[in-house]
Amino acid sequence: QVQLVESGGGLVQAGGSLRLSCAASGRTLSRLAMGWFRQATGKEREFVAAINWSGSSTTYADSVKGRFTISRDGAKNTVNLQMNSLELEDTAVYLCAASPVSDSYTLVRVWEYNYWGQGTQVTVSS
Secondary structure, three states: OOEEEEEOOEEEEOOOOEEEEEEEEOOOOOOEEEEEEEEOOOOOOEEEEEEOOOOOOEEEOOOOOOOEEEEEEHHHOEEEEEEOOOOHHHOEEEEEEEEEOOOOOOOOOHHHOOEEOOOEEEEEEO
16 A cells, blocks of 8 residues: 655746655555646646656656656655646646556556545646
């Protein structure tokens, strides 16, 4: 079992930056693929970014490519999402996800993840 707790959300002006963190407990992060998703009010949950278990491979949604960076720190059991050049359309609840894996691929679909955090709100204002 894995527990995930997100932090770092808040209110920021368009063009600003935020750094989200996801702290995992209950099991070592090794062999866990991790990802970030977001869900805006009235919309479906959508993929944002993913990182494989070793940190050697990352995948991003086209909408955030070049602006967001996902990273992981195995020693601290955390996964981070650095968000720069934030846009109004980035406003959403951001959720961290994790799943045990036996390969080095990133996971980009909601159904591929076994564990989810409660989410942290990110609001971008004009």
